[in-house]
Amino acid sequence: MKVALFGLGYVGCVSAGCFARAGHDVYGVDVNPVKVEILRSGKSPIVEKDVGELIAAAVEAGRLHATTSASEAVHATQVSLICVGTPSHPNGSLDLRYIYRVAEEIGAALRHRDAYHVVVIRSTVMPGTAAEVARILETQTGRKQGEGFGVVVNPEFLREGSAVSDFVEPPFTLLGGEHERALDVVAQLYADVDAPIVRAETRVAEMVKYANNVYHAAKITFANEVGNVCKALGIDSHKVMEIFCMDEKLNVSAAYLKPGFAFGGSCLPKDLRALTFRAKDLDIPVPMLESLIASNALQIRRVVDQLLRWKARKLGFLGLSFKGGTDDLRESPIVEVVETMIGKGYDVRIYDANVSLARLFGANKEYIEKEIPHIERLMCKTMDEVLEHADVIVIGNRSSEFAAALGRLRPEQRALDLVRLLDEPPESERYEGICW
Numbered sequence: 001m002k003v004a005l006f007g008l009g010y011v012g013c014v015s016a017g018c019f020a021r022a023g024h025d026v027y028g029v030d031v032n033p034v035k036v037e038i039l040r041s042g043k044s045p046i047v048e049k050d051v052g053e054l055i056a057a058a059v060e061a062g063r064l065h066a067t068t069s070a071s072e073a074v075h076a077t078q079v080s081l082i083c084v085g086t087p088s089h090p091n092g093s094l095d096l097r098y099i100y101r102v103a104e105e106i107g108a109a110l111r112h113r114d115a116y117h118v119v120v121i122r123s124t125v126m127p128g129t130a131a132e133v134a135r136i137l138e139t140q141t142g143r144k145q146g147e148g149f150g151v152v153v154n155p156e157f158l159r160e161g162s163a164v165s166d167f168v169e170p171p172f173t174l175l176g177g178e179h180e181r182a183l184d185v186v187a188q189l190y191a192d193v194d195a196p197i198v199r200a201e202t203r204v205a206e207m208v209k210y211a212n213n214v215y216h217a218a219k220i221t222f223a224n225e226v227g228n229v230c231k232a233l234g235i236d237s238h239k240v241m242e243i244f245c246m247d248e249k250l251n252v253s254a255a256y257l258k259p260g261f262a263f264g265g266s267c268l269p270k271d272l273r274a275l276t277f278r279a280k281d282l283d284i285p286v287p288m289l290e291s292l293i294a295s296n297a298l299q300i301r302r303v304v305d306q307l308l309r310w311k312a313r314k315l316g317f318l319g320l321s322f323k324g325g326t327d328d329l330r331e332s333p334i335v336e337v338v339e340t341m342i343g344k345g346y347d348v349r350i351y352d353a354n355v356s357l358a359r360l361f362g363a364n365k366e367y368i369e370k371e372i373p374h375i376e377r378l379m380c381k382t383m384d385e386v387l388e389h390a391d392v393i394v395i396g397n398r399s400s401e402f403a404a405a406l407g408r409l410r411p412e413q414r415a416l417d418l419v420r421l422l423d424e425p426p427e428s429e430r431y432e433g434i435c436w
């Protein structure tokens with residue numbers, strides 16, 4: 001395939017070398033004539049393992065060309081890959097001017113071209129950028145997306161230092177877009193890459209890249225804060241993290257990575273407090289670990305704020321313990337929401353089969369009677385009593401019993417779901433998820 005590649009920076013040069021090696025004809029474009037000249041001479045404008053050799057071989061084989069002319073490159077190709085920089089403004093916001101400039105240049109070139117062309121955004125861009133690129137192309141070409149061109153988001157996941165191996169052995173190739181024809185063209189570009197192709201909505205693909213990078217940053221900061229505390233205690237942090245990483249069930253896994261309600265229970269809040277207190281004692285700052293407590297409190301506040309916005313006075317809570325399948329109410333964040341709403345004069349009823357059993361036989365009987373007797377009085381024996389009473393149903397933990405409740409809402413009843421009870425939540429104004 002013939003591809004134009006805009007931006008001969010890091011991502012551009014690695015992509016140019018790898019696509020050319022895979023047999024594609026690459027037309028590199030950059031506004032910097034020095035970079036164009038370097039590439040034309042068969043050298044790499046960036047220093048990165050294997051890229052020099054890849055570029056030299058590609059230029060030698062006649063599969064890598066370089067130009068400062070956007071229109072020359074677009075006219076010679078079927079696909080344009082946008083790899084220009086997306087730097088920060090001084091206030092941290094994203095500077096997308098280079099992306100939009102390239103979109104205008106591609107659009108202007110496509111105005112005089114009938115053949116179908118795919119514009120692929122490989123740079124890291126905020127959700128909504130591809131839609132703006134499509135709008136620019138539509139203005140420039142006088143055609144709608146799908147008629148003559150398509151836009152695809154294909155974020156790059158390479159790391160400097162191991163860029164070529166990251167490029168050829170990615171965990172997956174992510175393609176975001178709504179037009180199958182355009183997605184099919186880009187999928188062909190990666191025919192020789194041995195990794196699954198994941199197709200997603202455009203904005204999902206744009207967001208995945210940010211979720212990835214902030215998660216990586218969070219992992220590094222987490223390991224460093226744990227390491228700093230370990231050092232102060234004379235403990236080998238590398239041994240700790242080595243063992244930590246052996247747990248692929250809960251630690252290095254998909255566990256705990258579903259957006260939802262606040263954490264709680266008898267362990268996480270207590271242990272987080274104990275470790276951050278000990279760090280303070282040792283004079284070791286752990287701002288990230290400390291921020292978890294504050295962030296968790298805000299997640300509880302979000303639920304309270306949503307219930308206040310709805311203004312319905314009669315609330316029904318399905319699930320009171322901090323997660324399904326347990327009767328443990330210690331530090332359940334739902335209990336905190338319930339207490340706040342009672343304090344504000346709301347009329348609350350609660351149903352939780354596990355907690356009801358506990359009232360009779362469970363180990364938490366004493367806790368319920370001594371610590372939260374005011375809540376015990378609000379507990380109903382059946383889910384139906386709660387559904388009958390409430391204007392707003394809050395799904396507090398996961399139970400198959402509650403899924404049925406969502407299907408039985410009265411026309412005037414609303415539901416606030418804190419656990420994403422259904423894989424495909426109902427698209428209804430009366431249903432709200434906490435972070436979806």
Ligand SMILES: NC(=O)c1ccc[n+]([C@@H]2O[C@H](COP(=O)([O-])OP(=O)(O)OC[C@H]3O[C@@H](n4cnc5c(N)ncnc54)[C@H](O)[C@@H]3O)[C@@H](O)[C@H]2O)c1
Nearest residue numbers: 007008009010011029030031084085086098123124156160
């Ligand atoms: N560097 C990385 O490791 C990496 C990894 C993954 C994703 N990304 C993302 O990829 C994008 C590119 O990053 P980079 O590090 O390669 O950037 P870079 O700054 O190294 O290169 C950007 C290139 O774009 C060129 N350019 C600017 N305007 C242009 C125009 N109108 N036409 C043609 N060329 C133009 C610049 O001259 C420069 O050579 C960014 O969004 C970045 O966040 C970077």
